[in-house]
Amino acid sequence: MTVWAVLQVMTLVLIVIGSVLAVWLKDLLAAVLALGGASLLLSLEFYLLQAPDVAIAEAGIGAALTTAIFILAIRKTRRKEEE
């Protein structure tokens, strides 16, 4: 098992943790922040797989722009998720 494979497994575990947090948290702002973190780590995974163009698109659109748009939507609606 090479060093590269170890780095990939660690990144994938972090993506899973961020995604579970995004589903599990009831505060929608915190869920959006966790989703942004998971998307950023997915960009790092594309980077590890030697796809820099995909990593740029994922980081720019998935992590930065989507977070901003979700926060604008939370601003217009309510923040807490209802049971």
Added chain:
Amino acid sequence: MIVALPFGVAAAVLLGFILASMVRLGIGPTAADRAVALDTINTLVVATMILLGAAFGQVVLMDVALVYALLSFVSTLYIARYLEGGLK
């Protein structure tokens, strides 16, 4: 893909720091804690990308870290404006 062992160990340590920040992102009591944790994760991922770009020895890989370091500012700015109560 071949990564030299010192670069790999340094990147693994940075990923451990990202895990610690992810714990704070999960349990943080206030939204400000979570925002700071996400900003820390941003910085650590940019550092990891630069480190791995040096390990792979390709200059084009640095552009990803550069673009993301510019764009993460926008996301953090929106979160801070929302927490402040602005963003009309």
